Amino acid sequence: MEDIRTIIDFLEVSTKNRLENFFEGKSIEDFNSKTLILDNQSTLYKLSRLYNLTKENLLLLTTTLVPHIIPGFFDKIIQKFLPHGGDFPEFGGVKLDQHRGMVPTGETILFILAGLDIQERLKYLPLLDKSNLLFKHRILYLEPVKIGEPRLGGKLVMDPEYVEVLTTGKISLPSLSINFPAEHLQSEMTWEDLVLPDQVWHQVKELQIWLKHKETLNAEWDLGRKLKPGYRALFYGPPGTGKTITATLLAKYTGKEVFRIDLSMIVSKYIGETEKNLSALFDKAENKDWILFFDEADAIFGKRTGVRDAHDKYANQEVSYLLQRIESYNGLVILASNFRNNIDTAFIRRFNSIVYFPAPKAEDRLALWKKSIPENLQMGQDLILKDIADGFELTGSHILNIIQYISLVSLDTKNSILTKELMVKGIRRELEKEGK
Numbered sequence: 001m002e003d004i005r006t007i008i009d010f011l012e013v014s015t016k017n018r019l020e021n022f023f024e025g026k027s028i029e030d031f032n033s034k035t036l037i038l039d040n041q042s043t044l045y046k047l048s049r050l051y052n053l054t055k056e057n058l059l060l061l062t063t064t065l066v067p068h069i070i071p072g073f074f075d076k077i078i079q080k081f082l083p084h085g086g087d088f089p090e091f092g093g094v095k096l097d098q099h100r101g102m103v104p105t106g107e108t109i110l111f112i113l114a115g116l117d118i119q120e121r122l123k124y125l126p127l128l129d130k131s132n133l134l135f136k137h138r139i140l141y142l143e144p145v146k147i148g149e150p151r152l153g154g155k156l157v158m159d160p161e162y163v164e165v166l167t168t169g170k171i172s173l174p175s176l177s178i179n180f181p182a183e184h185l186q187s188e189m190t191w192e193d194l195v196l197p198d199q200v201w202h203q204v205k206e207l208q209i210w211l212k213h214k215e216t217l218n219a220e221w222d223l224g225r226k227l228k229p230g231y232r233a234l235f236y237g238p239p240g241t242g243k244t245i246t247a248t249l250l251a252k253y254t255g256k257e258v259f260r261i262d263l264s265m266i267v268s269k270y271i272g273e274t275e276k277n278l279s280a281l282f283d284k285a286e287n288k289d290w291i292l293f294f295d296e297a298d299a300i301f302g303k304r305t306g307v308r309d310a311h312d313k314y315a316n317q318e319v320s321y322l323l324q325r326i327e328s329y330n331g332l333v334i335l336a337s338n339f340r341n342n343i344d345t346a347f348i349r350r351f352n353s354i355v356y357f358p359a360p361k362a363e364d365r366l367a368l369w370k371k372s373i374p375e376n377l378q379m380g381q382d383l384i385l386k387d388i389a390d391g392f393e394l395t396g397s398h399i400l401n402i403i404q405y406i407s408l409v410s411l412d413t414k415n416s417i418l419t420k421e422l423m424v425k426g427i428r429r430e431l432e433k434e435g436k
Contacts, residue, residue: 002039002042003038003039003042003044003045004044004065004069004166004167006036006037006038007036007044007058007061007062008062008066008069008070008073010034010036010055010058010059010062011059011062011063011066011112012073012077013034014059014112015074015077015112016077017029018111018112018115019077019078019080019081021115022090022115022116023081028115034055036055036058043165043166043169044166047139047166051133051134051137052133053134056113056124056127057127057132057134059109059112059113060109060127060128060134060140060156061134061139061140061158063104063108063109063112063156064104064140064156064157064158065158065163065166065167066104067099067101067102067103067104068158068163068167069167070101071099071100071101072100072101072102073101074091074093074101074102074104074108075101075102078091078102090107090111090116091107091108091111092104092105092106092107092108092110092111092152092153093105093107093108094153094155103155103156104155104156105152105153105154105155105156106128106142106151106152106153106154106156107150107152107153108156109127109128109156110124110125110128110152113127128142128152137286137287138159138283138284138286138287139158139159139162140156140157140158140159141157141159142154142155142156142157143155143156143157159284161174161284173257174284176262179280180280180281180284181261181262181266181277181281182259182260182261182262182281182292183259183260183262184257184258184259185244185247185248185251185258185259185260185293186248186252187245187248187249187252189245189248189249190249191249191253192371193371194242194245194246194249194396195242195360195364195367195368195371195396196242196246196357197358197364199356200242200246200355200356200357203353203355204246204250204355206353207231207233207250207332207353208250208253208254210231210332210352211250211254211256211332212254214231228327228328229327229328229329229330230326230327230328230329230330230331230332230333231331231332231333231352231353232326232327232332232333232334232335232350232351232352232353233332233333233334233335233351233352233353233354233355234297234334234335234336234337234340234343234348234351234353234354234355235247235334235335235336235337235355235357236336236337236338236339236340236343236354236355236356236357237338237356237357237358237359238338238357238358238359238395239338239395239397240395240396240397240398241357241358241359241360241395241396241397242357242396243295243336243357244260244293244295244336246357247260247291247293247334247336250291250332251291256289256290256291256331256332257288257289257290257291258290258291258292258293259285259290259291259292259293260293260294260295261281261292261293261294261295262295263294263295263296263297266278266281275317275321278321278322278325279325282325282329285329285331286329286330287330288331289331290331291331291332291333291334292329292331292332292333292334293334293336294333294334294335294336295336296336296337296338297335297336297337297343298337298338298339298342298343323347323350327350335351340354340356359393359395360394360395360396362389362390363389365389365392365393365394365399366385366386366389368396368399369385369388369389369399370385372399372400372403373403373418374403374407376407376410376416377406377407377410377416377417377418378416378417378418379418380417380418380419380420382419382420382421383418383419383420383423384420388423388427392427392431394427394430398430398431401430402423402426402427402429402430403426405426405429405430406418406422406423406426409422409426410422
């Protein structure tokens, strides 16, 4: 973390130098002449190289970060020049409810860089524009102000993940919450545990290929300017046929993270809130190369009816907004549905890939049984797995639930023999849950 100390010292010297110029008329030093040596293994160095950050950008980054490390950083420096206090509007900054120190605004960094020199201020204004990579990639953002107020009065805010990675060297994945309505999916399963038809395997392989080569395709092969960003896939088929675990393993075997979006937490009865919830989700996921998995997508992408009232009007607006964000997302988005016909035909043509997960046939059910039964259980002489596979139309999810029940009964009774009676009992128990 020595680099953080280095750039904070750089900010302190630059701020003091500007204040000495403002209050005492001392000449301003060219901060570009100052040498900044960063550890080439540090997160800050890698970030600097990735986005080709100038010293101005490093100063902007540090100005935004410093309140998270030294709460009274700016207050202490200003106090030396205004020992009796007093208003100092030129420096900008705001006070918060729970943070006692001054939090910088756009005006703060502009003053440090340019003072009140109009020509210099105009020169540095683009630094706070959305075209700046720090803003474009949502590392920083300028908090919106009330209508009519100067834009630079907005707080400078750093994405909490970048605050964490710059101060601790690591980053924690977000947890499911009202503010982040998505669940991180993980599994100890492997591709070998899955039983899928050959056609499904081929289509899943296509997704793996895209995840592996998308950067080369877009940049080196120059297709990025011709193709829409990202990749959109529809997984459809009966419940329990492997849609979720396939999405999870796609992430696992391509080194990505996958998040299942809970649409019930996103869709709000309050007008405008759904767009706000969706915006927060996509803003967080953008440029992190996450796979976004929308389960039961027909809840929001179902066939639309005519606009009968204001509710229908805003519901259609929500769908249009979600579709817009999905189409502009630069990673893999997977929508899952039980039935393809549940998805509005206007959306179907927008998918790059449509994958059907059928209910397993008898031979696939037999393979699932063989893969699922733990070695600790011994097959009873009266139990023929092929008969079970032929006689009961079950999904992989059903079979795992049945195996869990059987295993618990065996552990409790201290009997490791898997009999036909116990197997049938477990199957009936599972089917009764669905009213069958």
